[in-house]
Amino acid sequence: PINNIGGFPVKIKNIMESKHSLCLFLLFVGFNVISTSTVVINTSKGKVRGVLMQSKAAPRKQMLVFKGIPYAEPPINELRFKAPVPVKSWDGIKMLTFIDKPFCPQNKLYGFTGLGGYSEDCLFVNVYAPSDATPASKLPVMVYIPGGGFIRGSARYAYNGPDYLVNQGVIVVTLSYRIGSLGFLSLGSEDAPGNAGLKDQSLALKWVQKEIHKFGGDSKKVTLFGESAGSASVHFHILSDMSKGLFQQAIGESGSALAEHSFLKTGYKERAMKLASALNCLTLEGNVNLTCLQKSKVKDIIDNQEIALSEEDIILGNAYAFIPVLEDETIEAPFLNDTPENLIKNPPNKVPMIMGTNEKEGNIFASGNAEFYVKLSDDLKYFIPKQTRDLINNDTMKQKVEEIKLFYFDGDKPSLQNIQGYVNLMTDQVFTMNTAISARELSKHSTVYLYQFDFDGNFRIKSPMRKLLNLTGASHADELGYLFVFSNINRDGYGEDSAEMKMLHKMVKLWTNFAKYGTPTPDTEGSILEDTKWSPISENISHYLIINGTLEMSTESYQEQIVSFWEEISLAVNITPSGSPSPITPPKPTTPTSTTSFTTGSTTFSSTPTMSSSTPTTSTFSSSIHSTSSPSSTTFPSTTLPPTTASTSPSPITS
Numbered sequence: 001p002i003n004n005i006g007g008f009p010v011k012i013k014n015i016m017e018s019k020h021s022l023c024l025f026l027l028f029v030g031f032n033v034i035s036t037s038t039v040v041i042n043t044s045k046g047k048v049r050g051v052l053m054q055s056k057a058a059p060r061k062q063m064l065v066f067k068g069i070p071y072a073e074p075p076i077n078e079l080r081f082k083a084p085v086p087v088k089s090w091d092g093i094k095m096l097t098f099i100d101k102p103f104c105p106q107n108k109l110y111g112f113t114g115l116g117g118y119s120e121d122c123l124f125v126n127v128y129a130p131s132d133a134t135p136a137s138k139l140p141v142m143v144y145i146p147g148g149g150f151i152r153g154s155a156r157y158a159y160n161g162p163d164y165l166v167n168q169g170v171i172v173v174t175l176s177y178r179i180g181s182l183g184f185l186s187l188g189s190e191d192a193p194g195n196a197g198l199k200d201q202s203l204a205l206k207w208v209q210k211e212i213h214k215f216g217g218d219s220k221k222v223t224l225f226g227e228s229a230g231s232a233s234v235h236f237h238i239l240s241d242m243s244k245g246l247f248q249q250a251i252g253e254s255g256s257a258l259a260e261h262s263f264l265k266t267g268y269k270e271r272a273m274k275l276a277s278a279l280n281c282l283t284l285e286g287n288v289n290l291t292c293l294q295k296s297k298v299k300d301i302i303d304n305q306e307i308a309l310s311e312e313d314i315i316l317g318n319a320y321a322f323i324p325v326l327e328d329e330t331i332e333a334p335f336l337n338d339t340p341e342n343l344i345k346n347p348p349n350k351v352p353m354i355m356g357t358n359e360k361e362g363n364i365f366a367s368g369n370a371e372f373y374v375k376l377s378d379d380l381k382y383f384i385p386k387q388t389r390d391l392i393n394n395d396t397m398k399q400k401v402e403e404i405k406l407f408y409f410d411g412d413k414p415s416l417q418n419i420q421g422y423v424n425l426m427t428d429q430v431f432t433m434n435t436a437i438s439a440r441e442l443s444k445h446s447t448v449y450l451y452q453f454d455f456d457g458n459f460r461i462k463s464p465m466r467k468l469l470n471l472t473g474a475s476h477a478d479e480l481g482y483l484f485v486f487s488n489i490n491r492d493g494y495g496e497d498s499a500e501m502k503m504l505h506k507m508v509k510l511w512t513n514f515a516k517y518g519t520p521t522p523d524t525e526g527s528i529l530e531d532t533k534w535s536p537i538s539e540n541i542s543h544y545l546i547i548n549g550t551l552e553m554s555t556e557s558y559q560e561q562i563v564s565f566w567e568e569i570s571l572a573v574n575i576t577p578s579g580s581p582s583p584i585t586p587p588k589p590t591t592p593t594s595t596t597s598f599t600t601g602s603t604t605f606s607s608t609p610t611m612s613s614s615t616p617t618t619s620t621f622s623s624s625i626h627s628t629s630s631p632s633s634t635t636f637p638s639t640t641l642p643p644t645t646a647s648t649s650p651s652p653i654t655s
Contacts, residue, residue: 039064043211046090052131056485057167066127066215067157068101069094071207072200074121075178080294081185081192083199083333084123100126103154104176104183105298120182120298125204126155128162128172133216140515141217143173143208143247145201147228147255147477149320150262151180151305161485164504168512171217175204181275181305182298184322186268191290194268194325195335198236202335205237205246223249223515227480229320231255231355232262235438236324238351239343242335249518251511252355254476256434257340260386261313261320265339268325271308275321278304315379344441353442354514356451356544357435360473362426363466366419373422377413380404383429385570400569407565419469431476432559433566439558440541447536449520450544450558453479457500459489479547482507499549506551510534 040049050066072084079085102119133139146153146160153159155174162172177183177200186194209219224247226234234250235257237243257263264271269288276282279300281292293301308321327334336343380401381389389397405411408421439450453474459481466475481489482504494500509528510520521534532551535543541558545551557563 040093041066041214043069043214045070045087047093049093049095050127055163055167056161057163061167062131063163063166064127064129064131064133064215067099068124069127069207070123071125071175071204072123075123075182075196075200076120078294080120080182081187081196081290083193083196084203086203087123100156100158101176103156104178105302106148106152106179107302122176122178123200123204124155124176125207126157126174127212127215128166128174129216130166130169130171133171135213135216137216138213138218138221139216140170140221140223140512141173141208141212141219142170142223142225142512142515143175143205145175145177145224145226145230145233147226147230148179150184150197150229150323151320153179153229157485158487159484160480163485164508165483165512168508168516170512170515171212171215173204173208173212175201177201177204181272181301181308181322184324185272185275185293186325186327187272187288187290188269188328188330190331192272193327193331193334195327198233198240198324198335199242201233202237202240202243202246205243209246220248221515222247223251225251225253225511226255227253227477228255229262232257232259232324235262235340236336238347238349238353238442239340240335241337241348242333244348247349247351249351249514250349250353251514252353252438253479254357254361254431254435256431256438257324258344258438259430259434261430262323263340264323264325266326268322271321274308275301275305278307311379312382315376315382344438347442347445350445352447352449352514352518354449354451354511354520355435355439355442356453357427357431358474358476358478359452359454359456360423360427360471361431361476362423363471363473363475364463364477365426365430366423366465366469366471373414373416373419376422377405380414383425388570403569416469419471423471423473428559428562428566432562436541436558436563439537440539443537443539443541449514449534450537450541451534452544452546452558454546454548455479455482455503457482457503458494459491459500459504461486462488479507483511503547503549507547510547 037052038049039051040047048066048069050064052062053065055061055063070087072087073079075082075084101124102117102122104122105118105120130137130139142162142165144155144160144162146155148154155176160174162174165172178197183197183200184194185192185196188194205222205224208217208222212219212222224234224237226232231252232255234252235255237247238250239257255262272288273282273286276288276293279293279296281289281296283289305321313321324336326339327336329337331337381397383404384392384397384400392400402411404425405413408425409418410421412418414422435450439448442448456472456474456478460475460478461481463475480486482500491500496502505528513522514520519534521529521532530551532545532553534545534551535553537543537558541560541563542555544554544558546554
């Protein structure tokens with residue numbers, strides 16, 4: 001028999017025979033059940049239909065899945081490059097089934113299958129909920145921002161299936177946002193202000209606040225999390241007034257807004273001009289013809305956007321020509337109205353946060369191109385933070401390049417034979433340093449839990465080059481295999497007693513505990529986390545969790561020797577009266593009478609000496625700095641450098 005409940009036909013027989021309590025309960029709370037396998041929810045913009053999908057996290061368990069709910073109008077034609085426009089209301093029911101929507105325009109995602117094609121009409125959210133979720137459940141919500149260097153990435157299930165997270169009683173929302181030039185091209189004008197991709201994310205967060213209660217979620221218990229560029233995005237939302245109050249907690253995995261490859265203060269208009277020139281979209285006066293760009297074929301834009309990369313970008317592995325920018329002061333509703341290094345001093349969103357890095361992040365950058373490593377010896381100067389590099393003379397530049405070469409390559413030229421030095425260099429300069437500074441600054445305003453992921457298991461993203469070069473250690477993005485279902489990670493044959501499955505359950509438990517309780521290791525936790533108590537960091541960035549086969553709290557400062565080395569490399573220089581930069585003269589460890597500045601990434605912070613002894617103290621760097629899990633026999637010589645101290649308060653930024 002067919003009855004009408006809430007205006008929709010319901011198969012009563014199937015409901016009565018269903019074992020899912022959801023179906024019975026939904027009859028009375030406003031959900032519209034079409035059958036035992038589909039559910040219709042009436043959002044403020046229109047009705048959407050979800051399905052019950054078999055969960056890969058546990059046998060005989062299902063989850064409610066709503067794929068492809070639009071949160072913005074398609075950003076096409078005159079809306080291309082502009083801030084997103086909230087989606088208009090629709091009639092009828094949006095058919096949201098097992099099929100994913102196209103992902104945002106980009107080049108092929110390496111190593112992934114089942115992603116399908118792309119379309120500019122890509123601004124959707126996917127909602128995954130426990131099968132028994134109801135509006136009365138008020139479950140914690142985890143909103144995931146996928147990474148990919150602001151040039152690649154997808155919210156599709158094959159890229160980040162949240163089965164294991166949902167199995168712990170949370171609702172997971174994954175979102176798509178514009179990337180590459182379509183998401184981050186800026187002309188410094190209202191027509192193309194920049195940061196469209198971040199504004200997409202913010203609008204999706206507003207959708208969550210308004211609609212998630214209808215799916216069983218608690219809008220006052222939202223944890224924003226992301227990896228790589230997704231992690232940097234999380235940081236940007238912490239720093240943006242536009243996202244104020246849209247989330248209550250955050251998790252950042254291997255990415256920071258302070259990294260040079262995450263933000264452009266200047267030069268973004270020149271990049272737009274390079275792309276416009278390649279597409280024959282410059283006016284006779286040499287300006288960008290925005291209308292021409294908006295009418296260009298999307299494939300032509302994607303195929304040509306990397307033309308805006310500089311040699312420095314390529315050397316540093318920053319294949320991201322279009323990234324978040326400082327918006328012009330004339331922009332009416334900016335996402336970023338100041339630099340990250342200024343905004344982090346007093347962030348609008350002071351929320352508890354988990355953040356950290358992986359042991360060998362740099363593995364992902366390693367290449368088998370011998371010519372690249374030979375040339376790299378002459379290009380190590382690019383690893384000196386740009387603000388420092390722009391202020392020092394050639395002699396000081398050479399001195400610092402030799403320090404880097406000595407520290408990471410035993411004084412030799414970079415080559416395939418000492419590739420582990422390159423891995424460590426990329427790990428430290430791109431990730432470790434920026435994470436340390438971010439954690440230290442954010443901990444002044446809120447609770448920060450810091451981690452280092454060391455587990456080198458088999459649930460990692462496959463890389464033929466990594467296998468060819470025999471690189472070991474937890475690489476960039478490896479932790480994702482212990483949080484999400486991936487199309488290219490085969491878990492068949494791994495039982496619950498395997499090291500990989502045990503690590504997966506630990507990671508999922510830590511992350512979902514944080515979403516539920518505001519702490520990753522609540523007092524109620526038991527044997528899965530080995531009764532570990534994860535303490536927040538202190539002012540000197542001590543107390544961080546080492547995530548490996550076992551969980552271990554380190555009371556030492558996070559990568560102290562590495563941070564000290566890069567602070568020394570980045571020490572801001574004095575300018576002589578003639579205006580020429582002079583070589584750095586490190587401060588002597590005496591009673592503090594002044595403040596010394598150091599620069600990291602695009603950031604300058606103050607560091608006040610605190611030693612009272614007149615006898616110099618030295619910091620020794622050796623091979624113990626990096627774990628030696630790689631088969632390479634790289635060792636770092638003992639090098640004595642002047643002492644540096646951690647910053648306790650930021651100083652004005654120097655440009």
